Amino acid sequence: MNESNESLALDEPREVLREIGMIARCLDSISNVEFQHLNLSRGQYLYLYRICENPGIIPNQLAELIKVDRTTAARAITKLESDGFIVKQPALGNKKNKVLYPTAAGLEAWEFIRREGVHSDQVTLNGLTEDEIQTAIQLLRRMRHNIEVDWKFVKKGGRRSYMDNDE
Structure with a gap:
């Protein structure tokens, strides 16, 4: 293997992650613009989407699903709740745990987010x-x-x- 081929081989793993990152940032930027009219702050659509997919999910599970720390998830959950997209309710059998459910407004926003996701999948x-x-x-x-x-x-x-x- 000559030196230029070696260099290319060493760069290829980094290129995979660069490409994944660029795709993710493109989709995130598009989504943040597309969802402005829903009054969702940056990235909140991810939380709302997962809550709508998994009604009754607990905050720790949501954080694990999205791959964020609990503090970041807690901030997003609080904002979604104060904006009327979700409600927190005590879990049955364990009042200390809270479970998350979408509101009617949350489900309406989710339908738009879901349609945008289908379109983005098709384009990508x-x-x-x-x-x-x-x-x-x-x-x-x-x-x-x-x-x-x-x-x-x-x-x-x-x-x-x-x-x-x-x-």
């Missing part, structure tokens, strides 16, 4: 075959599972050790 996946889409899903899930180990470790206060990958 345009030109890919079903097999390519399934392969992409499998590969992305494997990558997510790989990084979730570190995410959970760091979330609990751990620090990753970095080794020189050139060896």
